[in-house]
Amino acid sequence: MSSKEKTWKEISMAGVCSRSSTGFMTGDWKTYMPTRDLEKCTVCLTCVMLCPEGAIRFRPEMKKIEFDYSFCKGCGICANECPTKAITMKLEQE
Amino acid sequence: MQKQQKQETMALNGDEAVALAVKQCDVDVVAAYPITPQTIIVEKFSEYVANGEVQTEFVCTESEHSAITACLAAAATGARTFTASASAGLALMHEMLFVTSGSRAPVVMAIANRALSAPLNIHGDHSDSMAERDSGWIQIYVENAQEAYDSILQAFKIAEDTGVSLPIIIGLDGFTLSHTLENVDVLSDEMVKQFVGERQLPSVLTHEGKTVPYKLDPDNPMTMGPIALQNYYFEFKRQQEEAMQNALKVIEQVNSEYAQISGRNYGNGLVEAYKIDDAEIAVICVGSTSGTLKTIVDELRQEGVKAGLLRLRTFRPLPVEALKNALENLEVIVVMDKSMSFGGEGGAVFHEVRHALYDGKNHPKIINYIYGLGGRDHSPRELRKVFEEAMRIAKTGRIEKQISYLGLRE
Structure with missing residues (x-):
């Protein structure tokens, strides 16, 4: 283990986190990733509401949505639910 | 106070x-x-x-x-x-x-x-x-x-x-x-x-950098039960x-x-010794059987036998020092187990008492009785046999069976 890691005497008991879990990138193991067609997207925000990971953000200043691939698990709910079929799931490696 | x-x-x-x-x-x-x-x-x-x-x-x-x-x-x-x-x-x-x-x-x-x-x-x-x-x-x-x-x-x-x-x-x-x-x-x-x-x-340190009491509290959020890997x-x-x-x-x-x-105490809270200070032989047990065993110790004392009893009250954490201090100068110890550790050569209490004595100065002879499984009765007469076996070992210096079953039809 890295020497930066704390010892058992330095950490809080029972696994209480001393750092926010948002620093822990959990989206790096997906098989499929969502991609978006700006032409078709009506910014209805259905995907933003349905994403179980909160990994789709609405950027009002740009009037568009954005995927946060650091947390997206590639479940495909957004693509399945999009009323205008603006989201497509693609293999991440492509 | x-x-x-x-x-x-x-x-x-x-x-x-x-x-x-x-x-x-x-x-x-x-x-x-x-x-x-x-x-x-x-x-x-x-x-x-x-x-x-x-x-x-x-x-x-x-x-x-x-x-x-x-x-x-x-x-x-x-x-x-x-x-x-x-x-x-x-x-x-x-x-x-x-x-x-x-x-x-x-x-x-x-x-x-x-x-x-x-x-x-x-x-x-x-x-x-x-x-x-x-x-x-x-x-x-x-x-x-x-x-x-x-x-x-x-x-x-x-x-x-x-x-x-x-x-x-x-x-x-x-x-x-x-x-x-x-x-x-x-x-x-x-x-x-x-x-x-x-x-x-x-107190625990949370992700917000605050040191707060360890409990779920909306004003001081914390993550409990997270993942911790290698x-x-x-x-x-x-x-x-x-x-x-x-x-x-x-x-x-x-x-x-x-x-x-x-006005009530139970030994030092970890072990309760009964007439063990000058004892040569002693029985170690856990739980209610010690009540009966104390009566037998009294009987044997009247007959001039230096018998004693140690009740292991706290099993976890195991009071290794207390066990060592109380037992290491005895000649023969009998450990009573009311459960089996199948294939483990004796019961759990036997294993642990024996472990506690390994680093002692003296090593008393030690044997194990498995007893009372499934509520099998263990009468005073039956339990007296345990002390009698310890007396025999003290006299002859020879252990015939390290692990025995008390009250079992054989």
């Missing part, structure tokens, strides 16, 4: 004594599922709830797995929590026992010790809680209903100590103690309240071991504080 006050003598069985103690400890949440021979504890306590005698939130769960999980969740909010079980019920809790201790939730659980199936058996032995000895719970075994009552009061104070913060099992022998009426001296509610006090919470899991387990070692001191302190208000 508080002076001893008058106590009321009540006729209670072990289970009722436990229920009364829990009532007096002002417990916030009791979640339980009934199982023989523990049932009376929960029945009696539900009467207190129905009569409005306690403010406790009583949760009837659909299984023991849910009961312990509800207790863990309640304890996470800072609540004082109690449950009770036995045998298959405790076995069903197995997974959550580790989550409870790993989450450092000071849940108090009474276990009316009972055999495990198969074959189905509802009677008393230590198979259930001995099988959970590595689950991270403190384990104290009592000799009688009085001690069951006293130990529950002590249990909250031990488990909730901020240097310990571990769950605790108080084991009382099924039927022998759980269903047998005894005179039990009971402290006043006020005395118990003063002794046990409010639940104390250890990087941190090991460190958290080492903390639990430290808490266990701290518990050794806390159990001793609580035992002596309790003696000051009640």
Whole structure:
């Protein structure tokens, strides 16, 4: 283990986190990733509401949505639910 | 220190004594599922709830797995929590026992010790809680209903100590103690309240950089029960071991504080020695059998035999030093086990007592008796044979059988 890691005497008991879990990138193991067609997207925000990971953000200043691939698990709910079929799931490696 | 006050003598069985103690400890949440021979504890306590005698939130769960999980969740909010079980019920809790201790939730659980199936058996032995000895719970075994009552009061104070913060099992022998009426001296509610006090919470550092009491609190959010992989899991387990070692001191302190208000103590809280100082032979046991064994020690003493008894009251954490000090100068030790460690060459208590003596100056001869499985009776006459075998070994210096079965048809 890295020497930066704390010892058992330095950490809080029972696994209480001393750092926010948002620093822990959990989206790096997906098989499929969502991609978006700006032409078709009506910014209805259905995907933003349905994403179980909160990994789709609405950027009002740009009037568009954005995927946060650091947390997206590639479940495909957004693509399945999009009323205008603006989201497509693609293999991440492509 | 508080002076001893008058106590009321009540006729209670072990289970009722436990229920009364829990009532007096002002417990916030009791979640339980009934199982023989523990049932009376929960029945009696539900009467207190129905009569409005306690403010406790009583949760009837659909299984023991849910009961312990509800207790863990309640304890996470800072609540004082109690449950009770036995045998298959405790076995069903197995997974959550580790989550409870790993989450450092000071849940108090009474276990009316009972055999495990198969074959189905509802009677008393230590198979259930001995099988959970590595689950991270403190384990104290009592000799009688009085001690069951006293130990529950002590249990909250031990488990909730901020240097310990571990769950605790108080084991009382099924039927022998759980269903047998005894005179039990009971402290006043006020005395118990003063002794046990409010639940104390250890401090933790949260992701917001704040040091706050360890409980779920919307004003001070924290992450409980997260994932810890190769990087941190090991460190958290080492903390639990430290808490266990701290518990050794806390159990001793609580035992002596309790003696000051009640006039009752149980050895040093860890082990209870009976006529062992000048003894040449001694029997080590856990639980209610020590009552009978004390009578036999008295008989043998009258006959001029230097016999003694050591009751291992606290099994987890194992009081290695106390065992070593009490036993290393004896000639012959007999360890009594009321459970089997199949294929393990002797029972759990035997293994551990023998382990405690390995680094001692002297090594007494040591043998093991497995007895009382599934509630098999062990009469004074039968138990006397155990001392007689120790006397024979002391005289001849020869062990014929290291592991024997008392009261088994052979």
